Amino acid sequence: MSNGLERETRGGAAGAGRSLTDLMVAYQRGDETAFERLYGELAGPVLGYLRSLTRSAARADDLLQETFFHVHRARHTYDPGRSAKAWVYAIAHNVFLMSCRSARRLSRHEELAEEELPDVPVPPEAESLGTRDLVRRALARLPVDKREALVLHHVHGLSFQEVGAVQGVSGMAAKLRSHRGMVELRALLKDAGR
Amino acid sequence: METTPRLPEALRRAVREDLRPVRPLASPARRALAVLAWAPAALAAVVALLPLRPDLPALGWALSWGVLLVEVAAGAGLVALALAATIPGRGPGRERIALTLALALVLFASLAALARRASPGLTVPDPLVTKGATCMTLETVLGFTALAVVFALIVRAAPLRAAGAALLAGAGTGLMAEGIFRLHCPITDLRHVLVWHGGALVVLALSGLALGAVLERRARARMDERLAGRSG
Numbered sequence A: 001m002s003n004g005l006e007r008e009t010r011g012g013a014a015g016a017g018r019s020l021t022d023l024m025v026a027y028q029r030g031d032e033t034a035f036e037r038l039y040g041e042l043a044g045p046v047l048g049y050l051r052s053l054t055r056s057a058a059r060a061d062d063l064l065q066e067t068f069f070h071v072h073r074a075r076h077t078y079d080p081g082r083s084a085k086a087w088v089y090a091i092a093h094n095v096f097l098m099s100c101r102s103a104r105r106l107s108r109h110e111e112l113a114e115e116e117l118p119d120v121p122v123p124p125e126a127e128s129l130g131t132r133d134l135v136r137r138a139l140a141r142l143p144v145d146k147r148e149a150l151v152l153h154h155v156h157g158l159s160f161q162e163v164g165a166v167q168g169v170s171g172m173a174a175k176l177r178s179h180r181g182m183v184e185l186r187a188l189l190k191d192a193g194r
Numbered sequence B: 001m002e003t004t005p006r007l008p009e010a011l012r013r014a015v016r017e018d019l020r021p022v023r024p025l026a027s028p029a030r031r032a033l034a035v036l037a038w039a040p041a042a043l044a045a046v047v048a049l050l051p052l053r054p055d056l057p058a059l060g061w062a063l064s065w066g067v068l069l070v071e072v073a074a075g076a077g078l079v080a081l082a083l084a085a086t087i088p089g090r091g092p093g094r095e096r097i098a099l100t101l102a103l104a105l106v107l108f109a110s111l112a113a114l115a116r117r118a119s120p121g122l123t124v125p126d127p128l129v130t131k132g133a134t135c136m137t138l139e140t141v142l143g144f145t146a147l148a149v150v151f152a153l154i155v156r157a158a159p160l161r162a163a164g165a166a167l168l169a170g171a172g173t174g175l176m177a178e179g180i181f182r183l184h185c186p187i188t189d190l191r192h193v194l195v196w197h198g199g200a201l202v203v204l205a206l207s208g209l210a211l212g213a214v215l216e217r218r219a220r221a222r223m224d225e226r227l228a229g230r231s232g
Helices: A004-008 A020-028 A032-054 A057-073 A084-100 A103-116 A124-129 A132-140 A144-155 A160-167 A171-193 B009-017 B028-036 B038-049 B056-085 B094-118 B132-156 B163-181 B190-230
Strands: none
Touching (some): A020 A032, A032 A057, A032 B009, A124 A171, B028 B038, B038 B132, B038 B163, B056 B094, B094 B163, B094 B190, B163 B190
């Protein structure tokens, strides 16, 4: 898997010129600052990703902490030859799936979700299709696997290979999900515009 | 795009309390090689404790030792896939797990059919009953020794979703045990092989699944506790 995406994220305020791979390696060696920088680089995007999955700001906040807790626990499973970004997003994906299995909490948050609809990231390709609020609502109505593929690729810049790794499917299947998601999103927005 | 959320103090504390340097895990294939070291020991135990099947000359090298090597290698492949499944972003999806398990069963059944064609084996009055439980028990016990090793490797990776990985591990170790136990059992009747030896394979796969599910449930319970603690 390419590390190109990580190289692109260099130079962020928290990253201070170090790639995500460098930060992960330093973190594996016990560097606390590297963890803090990694959190600084990825917490925002991962929170946006979790919001798009959960459709609940409160639940996404909880799951963000859980994600980085598991990043810490499983830091020895990160392979420096692979994408750190995809590895962290895959942990977030697993944390989300685990949280879904807790029926009690799920029902509580789903109620909240319908009321709140937090400010989830909107794919740039979809911004021209309607107002931000309309796109956000249409996005929330997509099936979670398509929404996830679409958001990971178009908003978070993951390659389809990386999206597939996060979702546990092939890169081709991830591309298909994202494409179908975009088609459905356009149809929903078209309906809403009538 | 998004503003960076503040690093929560509880998370910072948890990280600080356990910041020992860690060595990245070896690749799944390399770790599966370690499990492969189990095979010679298991083979030595079977040869030392149980008689070799008398129709080995009729089967020939390919359908005796060759099949053993194929099943052990295929089992190790499943174990490697299981270990990959414990790493975030590396694991196969449900469809690929199902396809892999189906292929493993097809391999097992095909090799059993080939052996049947090559040798009638020991003729027993009722192949569905005679020696069935003994074969299944011994093969399952043999497979469990390998599953214990693989499961320890799975636990070490601290996976969030362990059930699929452990299911693959159970099937892989079951296939390895079947390959080795095949050198002892002289019955080639397909009813015996598919029901009792296939049964051992299925029991090991389901045991893996159950162990993985327990691991997953424990991880989920701990997560629930933390989430409940945060929400007060």
